[in-house]
Structures are given as C-alpha cells and as structure tokens.
Amino acid sequence: MTSAALLDRILPTVAKPGRYSGHEWNSVRKDWAQVKVRVALAYPDVYEVGMSNLGLAILYDLLNQQPDVLAERVYAPWLDMEKAMRQAGLPLFSLESRRPIRDFDILGFSLQYELNYSNVLNMLDLAGIPVLASQRDERLPLVIAGGTCTYNAEPLADFFDLFVIGEGEEVLLELVRLYAEWKGSQGAALSHGEGRTRHAGALAGGKEEFLQQAAQIPGVYVPSLYRVAYQADGTVASIEPLKAGIPTRIQKRIVPVLPPPPVRPVVPFLNVVHDRGMVEIMRGCTRGCRFCQAGMIYRPVRERPLEEVLAAVDRLLANTGYEEIALVSLSSTDYTCIAPLVRELSQRYGEQHLAISLPSLRIDTFSVELAQWIQRARKTGLTFAPEAGSERLRQVINKGVTEEDLLRTAEAAYASGWLRIKLYFMIGLPTEMMEDVLAIAHLVKEVRDIGRRWRGSRAQVSVSVATFIPKAHTPFQWLPMENAEQITARQEALRRALPSRAVDLSWSDPMTAWLEAVLSRGDRRLGKVILRAWQLGARFDAWAEAFQPRLWQQAFAEAGLDAGFYATRQRSFDEVLPWSHIHTGVSAAFLWEEYQRSLRGESSVDCRAGCLGCGVRVAFNLDRCPSTIENDVKRIPKTSAAPGKEGGVASACGFPATE
Amino acid sequence: MVQRLRITFAKGDEVKYISHLDLMRAWERALRRGQIPLAYSQGFNPRPRLFFASALPVGFTSRAEVLDVILQQRMGLREFASRVRKQLPAGLELKSVAEIPPTLPAPSAQVVAAEYEVVVESQDALHDMQARLDKLLAASSIPRRRERPNRVREYDLRPLIQKLWIIGQRQGAYVLGMRLQADEGGTGRPDEVMAALGLTDAVRVIERVDLVLKPL
Numbered sequence: 084m085t086s087a088a089l090l091d092r093i094l095p096t097v098a099k100p101g102r103y104s105g106h107e108w109n110s111v112r113k114d115w116a117q118v119k120v121r122v123a124l125a126y127p128d129v130y131e132v133g134m135s136n137l138g139l140a141i142l143y144d145l146l147n148q149q150p151d152v153l154a155e156r157v158y159a160p161w162l163d164m165e166k167a168m169r170q171a172g173l174p175l176f177s178l179e180s181r182r183p184i185r186d187f188d189i190l191g192f193s194l195q196y197e198l199n200y201s202n203v204l205n206m207l208d209l210a211g212i213p214v215l216a217s218q219r220d221e222r223l224p225l226v227i228a229g230g231t232c233t234y235n236a237e238p239l240a241d242f243f244d245l246f247v248i249g250e251g252e253e254v255l256l257e258l259v260r261l262y263a264e265w266k267g268s269q270g271a272a273l274s275h276g277e278g279r280t281r282h283a284g285a286l287a288g289g290k291e292e293f294l295q296q297a298a299q300i301p302g303v304y305v306p307s308l309y310r311v312a313y314q315a316d317g318t319v320a321s322i323e324p325l326k327a328g329i330p331t332r333i334q335k336r337i338v339p340v341l342p343p344p345p346v347r348p349v350v351p352f353l354n355v356v357h358d359r360g361m362v363e364i365m366r367g368c369t370r371g372c373r374f375c376q377a378g379m380i381y382r383p384v385r386e387r388p389l390e391e392v393l394a395a396v397d398r399l400l401a402n403t404g405y406e407e408i409a410l411v412s413l414s415s416t417d418y419t420c421i422a423p424l425v426r427e428l429s430q431r432y433g434e435q436h437l438a439i440s441l442p443s444l445r446i447d448t449f450s451v452e453l454a455q456w457i458q459r460a461r462k463t464g465l466t467f468a469p470e471a472g473s474e475r476l477r478q479v480i481n482k483g484v485t486e487e488d489l490l491r492t493a494e495a496a497y498a499s500g501w502l503r504i505k506l507y508f509m510i511g512l513p514t515e516m517m518e519d520v521l522a523i524a525h526l527v528k529e530v531r532d533i534g535r536r537w538r539g540s541r542a543q544v545s546v547s548v549a550t551f552i553p554k555a556h557t558p559f560q561w562l563p564m565e566n567a568e569q570i571t572a573r574q575e576a577l578r579r580a581l582p583s584r585a586v587d588l589s590w591s592d593p594m595t596a597w598l599e600a601v602l603s604r605g606d607r608r609l610g611k612v613i614l615r616a617w618q619l620g621a622r623f624d625a626w627a628e629a630f631q632p633r634l635w636q637q638a639f640a641e642a643g644l645d646a647g648f649y650a651t652r653q654r655s656f657d658e659v660l661p662w663s664h665i666h667t668g669v670s671a672a673f674l675w676e677e678y679q680r681s682l683r684g685e686s687s688v689d690c691r692a693g694c695l696g697c698g699v700r701v702a703f704n705l706d707r708c709p710s711t712i713e714n715d716v717k718r719i720p721k722t723s724a725a726p727g728k729e730g731g732v733a734s735a736c737g738f739p740a741t742e
Numbered sequence: 743m744v745q746r747l748r749i750t751f752a753k754g755d756e757v758k759y760i761s762h763l764d765l766m767r768a769w770e771r772a773l774r775r776g777q778i779p780l781a782y783s784q785g786f787n788p789r790p791r792l793f794f795a796s797a798l799p800v801g802f803t804s805r806a807e808v809l810d811v812i813l814q815q816r817m818g819l820r821e822f823a824s825r826v827r828k829q830l831p832a833g834l835e836l837k838s839v840a841e842i843p844p845t846l847p848a849p850s851a852q853v854v855a856a857e858y859e860v861v862v863e864s865q866d867a868l869h870d871m872q873a874r875l876d877k878l879l880a881a882s883s884i885p886r887r888r889e890r891p892n893r894v895r896e897y898d899l900r901p902l903i904q905k906l907w908i909i910g911q912r913q914g915a916y917v918l919g920m921r922l923q924a925d926e927g928g929t930g931r932p933d934e935v936m937a938a939l940g941l942t943d944a945v946r947v948i949e950r951v952d953l954v955l956k957p958l
C-alpha cells in the first residue's frame with residue numbers, strides 16, 4: 084500500500100491534491116481478502132474529467148454490487164503529480180485502497196477521446212506495467228478497454244489485451260466471471276493483503292488460453308488474435324482471425340432494456356466538470372445526423388420509463404445531496420415524457436432549490452418552454468447546435484433544422500428573458516463551399532438582431548466553431564477531412580464576416596482536430612506512432628497547455644507514416660476499413676446509402692417517424708425499435724411535429740394533463 | 743432566520759487535502775442528505791446560509807473548526823446532530839452543536855487567534871529545542887516572504903506569534919504548541935513559524951486545535 088508518509092511529502096507540493104486523496108462520499112472500500120477479482124477502473128484524463136463520465140460510474144456501481152468483485156478508481160495524474168511520483172518512485176495507485184495498480188487483476192480503461200491515448204501509455208508506465216501487451220504475462224493485470232473509441236481501437240491494438248465493444252453492463256460481468264474461473268483453475272492465488280504472489284514462469288501460456296476463451300464472449304475483441312494484411316498502397320487487404328474458433332466479426336453488445344441507473348454514485352469533493360447527479364433517461368438517438376458517431380453507434384433508442392426516472396432521481400438526491408440533476412441522453416428533448424418529467428421534478432424539488440439541466444436542447448420553441456421551467460431565476464445562456472450555416476448543408480448532414488426554426492427559437496429565448504444564446508457550428512463539412520461558411524455569419528447576425536430587439540445591447544451571441552472530423556461507423560466514414568489550408572481560409576473568412584460587437588467567437592484548435600482525425604480512423608500501424616509520441620513526451624494532448632503537436636509529427640516521420648493517408652484521403656466503398664470487423668448493427672450498405680443521399684442533398688426521416696432499415700433491428704432481433712414509452716403504451720398518436728409536446732403524450736407518461 | 747446553530751467539527755487526515763471551497767460544498771451536500779431545513783440566501787442564485795469561521799490551509803488537520811448554519815425551521819440539537827453525523831464523509835466529524843443568538847456577528851468576525859499543534863521530527867536535546875524557540879521569540883522582527891501566484895508578499899511574522907512552546911517529546915519527535923493571531927490585523931501560519939525555526943522539512947503533522955473567539 085502507498086505509504087501515507089510518502090503521500091504527505093508529495094501531495095502538499097502539487098496542485099489540487101484532492102485529486103489523489105480519495106475518501107469521497109459513496110466511494111466503496113471493500114476488503115481485498117473477501118473478493119476473487121479486483122478491477123481498477125481507469126480514465127486517462129484528470130480526475131475532474133474522469134469523474135464526470137457516467138459510463139464509468141455505472142460500471143463502478145455494477146462491479147461493486149457483486150459480492151466477490153471489487154472496483155476502485157484511478158485517473159491520470161497531472162503533470163506536476165507525475166513528476167513528483169517519478170521522483171519519489173511512487174507507482175500509480177488507486178484512490179480507494181491506495182494500492183499499486185499493478186496489484187489488481189484487471190485494469191479497465193474508459194476510452195472516450197483519441198487525445199487521451201498518450202495518457203493511457205503513461206498511466207501503464209507509471210503503474211510499472213509494460214505498455215506493450217506482448218510483453219505482459221498473466222502475472223500482470225489484464226489491460227482492457229471499453230468506450231466510444233473502441234469502435235475503432237486498431238491504433239491501440241498493441242497496448243491492450245482486449246476491448247469490450249458496446250454497452251458494458253452485461254459483458255463486463257461475463258468477462259469477470261470467466262476471469263474468476265480461469266484464475267481459480269490456474270491456481271493463480273493471490274496472497275491476501277499484500278498483493279500478488281509471483282510464481283515466475285509457473286503459468287506460462289495461461290494468458291493466451293484466457294484470451295482465447297474471452298474471445299468467445301460476444302462483444303469481446305482480442306486484437307492479438309487477428310492478423311491484418313496490407314495492400315501495396317497502404318490500405319488494409321484483410322483482417323482475419325489467426326486460428327479457427329475465433330469469430331471473424333465482433334458485434335457490439337447492447338442491453339435490450341436499460342438496467343436501473345446508479346443512485347449511489349461517488350460524490351467528489353472537487354468541483355468536477357459535471358458536478359451534479361446524472362440520470363440517463365434515454366440511450367441512443369433517432370435523429371440520424373450523418374456526421375454524428377454517437378447517433379449511429381448507440382442505436383437502438385431505448386427510453387427509460389418515467390416512473391423509473393422519478394424514483395431514481397429521488398434516491399439519487401437522498402444519497403448524494405446534489406443541488407443539480409442532469410437528465411442525460413444524446414437528445415433529451417426527444418424523450419417522450421420530457422415535459423411531464425421536468426414539470427414533476429420542478430414541483431417536487433423546487434423548495435429544495437434543485438437545479439435541473441438538459442444537456443442537449445433541440446432547436447424549437449418547446450425547448451425554450453422547457454428551459455423556462457427549469458431555469459427559475461438567473462437566465463444566463465441557452466445553447467443550440469444548428470451545426471451548419473446554410474439550409475442546403477444542413478440537409479446534407481441531415482440536421483433537420485430550418486432557419487425559421489432557429490430564429491423562432493432565438494426569439495422565444497430572448498423574449499423569455501435570456502441574454503445569451505450559444506450556437507455550435509462545424510466547418511469543413513462534406514460538400515461545404517465558402518457560401519455555406521458565410522451563411523453562418525448571416526445566421527448569427529439574424530440571431531443577434533433578434534437579441535437586440537428584445538434585450539438591447541445586453542443581448543449576446545456566442546459562436547463556437549469546430550472542425551468537422553469524419554468518424555468511423557458513420558455515413559461520412561469514407562470521406563477526407565478538409566485540408567488545413569482550406570480550414571484556415573474558411574475560419575478567416577468567417578471571422579471577417581462576423582460582426583465583432585455582441586458576438587463572441589471561439590474555434591477548436593486545428594492541430595488538435597488533425598490528431599483526432601488521424602487517430603480516429605487509423606489502423607494498427609499507428610501503434611508505433613502513439614508509442615513513439617509518448618516516449619518523446621506526449622501527455623495530456625487534449626489540454627492546450629500540454630499539447631505538443633511537433634512530438635506527433637516527429638513520431639509520424641520516424642515511423643515513415645503519412646498522417647494525411649488517414650485524415651485527408653477519400654476511401655472507396657470497396658476498401659477494407661480498419662474497423663470493418665467491428666459491427667455496430669448498422670450496415671455498411673445503410674451508411675453508404677446515407678452518404679449517397681447526402682451528396683444528393685436528400686434528408687432522411689427520424690426513426691420515430693419511420694424505419695429506414697439501418698440494420699439494428701435485424702442485428703439485435705428487436706421487436707420494437709425505437710423502444711419508446713409511446714410505443715409501450717399502444718401507439719398513442721403524436722399531436723404535433725414535436726414529439727413530447729403536451730397532448731396525447733401526457734397519458735402515455737402516466738400523468739394527467741394539468742393545464 | 744429561524745434558528746442559528748454553531749457547529750464545531752474536526753477535519754481529519756482523510757480530508758486534509760480538500761480545499762476550503764470544496765469543504766463548504768461537502769458540508770452543503772451532507773446537510774442536504776440529512777434533510778436539514780436549511781435557509782437559503784435571496785437572489786438569483788440561492789445558496790444555503792453557511793458561515794465558516796476560518797479557512798484551514800490545505801494539508802492541515804483540525805479538531806476545532808467552527809461553522810454556523812441557519813435553519814428555516816427549528817430543530818432539536820440532538821436530532822440535528824444525529825442526522826448530520828450519518829451523512830458526513832470519513833474525516834469530517836461533528837464534535838458539538840449549540841444554538842446561538844441569531845444576532846451574533848458571523849464567526850469569521852469573532853475569531854482573534856488560532857492554536858496549533860505541530861509534530862516535528864528532531865534529534866535535538868530538549869534544551870536545544872527550547873533555545874531554538876526562545877531565539878525566535880526574542881527576535882524583535884521576523885521578516886518573511888510568501889510567494890503568491892502573482893506576487894510576493896513581505897511581512898513580519900513576529901507580532902503574529904502570541905505563544906510558542908514545547909508540549910512534549912517522544913521518539914525523535916517533538917510536539918510544539920503555538921498560538922497565532924488570526925484577525926483583520928493579520929493571520930499567522932504555523933508552517934511559516936516552522937520555516938522560521940528552520941524545521942520545515944521535518945514537519946510531520948500540523949493540526950489546528952483551537953479557534954479563539956472574541957467574547958461578546
């Protein structure tokens with residue numbers, strides 16, 4: 084165990100030592116001697132970011148509910164802490180028991196962002212664990228990962244023993260059970276209390292055998308059991324299992340019905356990024372925006388019954404004391420019962436000054452109404468994402484929002500007392516021309532004028548412009564990212580076209596976008612680039628104060644690989660994509676068809692309005708898709724274009740309409 | 743303002759690296775979990791009305807922190823204590839609670855001094871340690887510099903030291919006591935006193951043991 088005296092020497096010298104001291108409310112400290120499998124759940128970014136991740140909170144809760152399993156947490160130590168730890172020879176430790184991470188059976192990373200990859204290697208190294216999977220045997224923890232990035236985890240294939248593709252609630256338990264059995268049969272006894280007993284050489288071959296068994300679990304991907312062959316031009320020729328009995332394709336896992344949400348999450352002392360209670364009200368999104376990876380990979384839509392949400396909020400508040408609750412989903416305004424839910428929550432908890440937040444507001448006046456119920460007092464800002472400036476381009480990306488929608492929404496917001504509207508856009512979208520970029524400026528001016536009309540000079544518009552990055556498993560997965568010169572030219576043009584008064588503009592960093600683009604659609608050969616960049620000192624690439632793009636450029640040069648091959652190359656339908664053995668249930672044919680429709684400027688309907696046959700329904704053998712509350716209550720007719728609006732829905736949601 | 747309670751609490755090892763702001767939030771949440779009927783401030787962003795006597799620097803423990811809580815409904819003290827104790831994170835301990843007149847000034851305005859105990863490793867003989875302390879106390883001024891993020895502050899530590907003494911000695915360590923001024927005129931820091939004694943690297947524990955409040 085990490086000695087308290089050593090920590091007492093180090094912690095006073097680093098920023099925010101509370102990141103490393105644990106003991107938070109609801110953190111779970113189990114007796115190591117009483118469990119069979121010990122899992123360290125890791126997030127490769129600082130505490131404040133990692134603690135805001137709902138996925139890890141779900142798995143922490145789930146694993147600790149198993150009597151013979153324990154889960155503890157670990158986050159990436161910030162630069163100052165890393166330096167102090169290396170100087171003191173202090174290995175990476177868990178927050179709960181402060182044991183070295185090396186003593187755990189399984190080390191599971193949540194991978195949500197490509198710019199965290201260098202931190203994964205750094206955390207392994209700080210733990211005293213060789214970064215290459217091929218250099219680790221069964222005496223070291225099994226290093227696994229889940230999360231969005233594992234839908235194309237090829238660039239990380241060298242470093243992980245296995246990936247869990249899709250929703251982890253069932254498959255992680257299956258994996259842990261298998262591990263417990265294997266550990267028992269191998270006699271890989273752990274000495275209780277003081278960590279792992281080392282039987283050098285006694286278990287040779289054991290890990291390989293385990294990995295072969297694990298590969299039989301649906302949703303588990305063991306990269307070392309596959310061989311990737313390349314064409315002369317550098318594209319992938321084939322991805323094949325190395326031996327018989329290993330599945331040729333890995334289909335993501337889903338849970339057909341959402342399990343009950345965690346209601347006893349760890350309450351951080353530190354002010355973390357999302358410092359509030361979270362209840363997932365819906366998984367998946369029916370909108371079908373063509374650029375959106377989450378919208379494609381998290382299908383099908385499943386809504387949580389209203390009663391279950393209300394009960395969860397009640398228990399969550401009692402167990403945490405949070406003053407704010409977030410109703411989490413990819414598109415919370417689309418939740419069938421959102422209006423009755425929000426109204427009920429504000430009635431129940433208004434006295435206790437509970438704040439409610441909806442992380443994703445649809446662009447319509449209904450969203451403004453909702454926001455009004457939620458926002459009782461100070462009206463700071465409302466955020467909307469039109470994504471593209473012109474009507475044409477919004478059709479291309481299937482963001483079904485018209486200029487009129489946005490202006491009416493802005494009007495409703497300013498008229499109801501808001502002072503600031505924040506708008507998210509992307510540039511570099513497929514088929515984008517300069518006139519589409521300038522249309523952003525036009526739209527922003529219109530919104531600002533509406534603001535002035537209602538709120539005078541106090542009205543503000545914030546504009547945030549990201550660079551579009553084509554992602555794996557989306558209709559745009561074959562497309563090149565726009566090249567850097569074009570992006571710069573368009574940013575420049577937009578900056579000049581936007582009024583500077585009352586408009587506040589922010590960009591995403593172009594080099595950050597470049598690296599994300601490269602890594603997100605990379606193949607296995609990028610493993611040596613990631614390794615080299617880390618060796619050169621890359622850390623916390625997601626943080627402007629730490630990101631050093633030249634380290635990555637040097638790593639690419641040394642590896643003899645061209646980053647442009649991954650980021651800015653058009654792929655053909657016939658190309659074997661590096662992630663083609665990973666199946667989300669959405670068929671490549673559907674993605675290609677959506678891509679072709681986008682080129683023709685054709686939009687596609689919301690799945691709530693009609694099934695487009697994306698493949699998910701068949702792949703998972705679903706009776707109902709999307710699985711909405713409305714569908715549950717024998718198809719109550721929609722009353723308007725905005726689902727969830729008061730009307731017939733109220734009875735589906737189990738509340739009498741009170742107005 | 744229906745009822746004003748004065749709490750004394752301990753901040754132990756488990757939470758000594760939690761900053762003052764984070765500690766305030768931890769208390770708010772513990773009180774909410776205990777379903778204490780807190781009074782809230784008026785205005786755009788209503789906050790529970792909690793008043794701490796003095797921020798404890800990160801890294802120190804304490805057995806004498808003071809916090810006033812305003813309730814909007816009366817509660818029995820026993821009931822209050824039992825509900826709150828169940829909701830406090832490890833390391834935070836409610837030591838006592840008393841009802842005080844709502845008209846008292848905020849506890850931060852009542853603090854005049856704080857007492858600390860410092861465990862410091864030392865092989866000094868008792869009379870050498872005493873001589874070290876005496877020398878510091880005999881100085882007419884002790885100029886100190888404190889590095890702040892954006893400036894350096896120079897000040898005289900001597901007038902802030904009201905008392906400095908040896909409490910005990912055991913196995914290569916001393917326990918020192920000190921009483922330092924803590925009011926509008928200046929606040930003495932125990933780690934600064936240890937630095938002035940030339941003992942910074944040997945300090946093992948700094949604990950606040952008393953907050954001296956001005957009688958009213």
